Amino acid sequence: MAILVIAEHDNKDLKDATHKTVTAALSMGGDVDVLVAGKGVKDVMGQAVKIDGVRAVLGVDHKVLERQLAEAMEVVIVPLMGDYDAVLAPDTTTHKNYMPRVAAKLDVQQISSVTGVESADTFVRPIYAGNAMATVKSSDAKKVVTVRTTAFAAAGEGGSASDKMLADPAGSYKSEYIGEELSKSDRPELTAAKVVISGGRGMGSGENFKLLEGIADKLGAAMGASRAAVDAGFVPNDWQVGQTGKAVAPALYIAVGISGAIQHLAGMKDSKVIAAINKDEDAPIFQVADYGLVADLFKALPEFEAELGKAGL
């Protein structure tokens, strides 16, 4: 059995989501290769060969792969699948965009956002916003799987895989990259952070998110939000945690002014410890919170920040 893992990277740095996906692949059993598709991928390949347990790193380097758009990724991956029994990618927006395309070309039913690997053909995945866990067995000859990376530990970095460059993806494409507007932040990435502090509609405005910043600084936390806070324009769309946003599972998740709708819980209830600040003692968020503080956030947040200071943070 041979498994292809598609690397998550930004053409410079290999992302941890790759290491986690490799762990999922290794637990299926068999040889695991990593594909780095992008532009100027030499450095990223150099990082990928170190991942523990990886047999070979394949690289494909072309301008059309710079953003890993769906059509070009299809052209790269589908022909490679002659040599592989399964292809796995992290369930980030980049890979969610093209993996169904690969699955359709292979006439395979994709298995999305798996949180568990039972065997080479049987996987566990959340459905209904994580209110049920389905164990599914695939009868397809080849498996196309996206991986909920928060559910897997990252593979280590003591390996020394071989590497190989592949031919350019030929073809003309009907979609074209125009530009992007990325949120800039010096904070850790939401899905990789050890501490996440999120604000909801209760924050009242984007300006008020400043109340969370001092705390985030002290805790080295990433900042997130509920859908309501994003819809209201308080913060950018990529801050949304939940069923249809990002899934996070930090050591500590702090929910502030968030009621705890099922769609929000779906994205954060696997956090190790959950703390919540909400003025409504009946808010559903308290049903999943290890530590609940019933208080007005405008009073509680400055106090919380000051107490962190007193505790030496």
Added chain:
Amino acid sequence: MKVLVPVKRVLDYNVKARVKSDNSGVDLANVKMSMNPFDEIAVEEAVRLQEAGTAAETIVVSIGPAKAQETIRTGLAMGIDRGVHVQTDEDLEPLAIAKILKSVAEAEGADLVVMGKQAIDNDYGATGGMLAAMLDWPIGSAANSVEHDGGAMTVVKEVDGGLQTVKLTLPAVVTTDLRLNEPRYATLPNIMKAKKKPIEAKTPADYSVDTAPRLTTVKVTEPAARKAGIKVEDAAQLVDKLKNEAGVI
């Protein structure tokens, strides 16, 4: 331009799914069902394209049981011209759904398919990408805004790092994200009008595609429950607990 909008009837987003005691699935007996929220956004976008004079005709299609007709009527009441109902009691997988949708898109001569990025019941998020592949069309997934100009569609997509803009040569598939628009409520007169709009009755067999399932559900279980926590008195106690009890700061 002809716009096709695939819509799915799902457990209402406000209802908490309950796992059946025999672990065979989720209990859908006597619970509120609605149009998948992302599909409502797709319907709204199609109606807006029509109101703007960009779309000449809009068609809503749903694959599902007899009751899926209600979901189609909801789309018609929001302003879609007509419906196609592909009736089946089987819970088809995205691969099979995409194959049927491909046939419908070809039969209708659609120039644009606008659909949800994800069905909130199975959470696959796969059908749009599969359909685009089968048609060999480009895709703009998780659209935050769309702009039509001539033979192309510019789509601003929600991505993990922020927003990304792509330009698609039509025909194309666009999948919706939450911020694309705010779906309208159907007014009573429009609900009445929708009753007279035509719905074509079809079955999967009409399209002669392979809809055999590829996955078998071994079991469906409750997720691991979290232990009930405690309420703290104030910020000082919260910091103390996080530091000295949980050891996470």
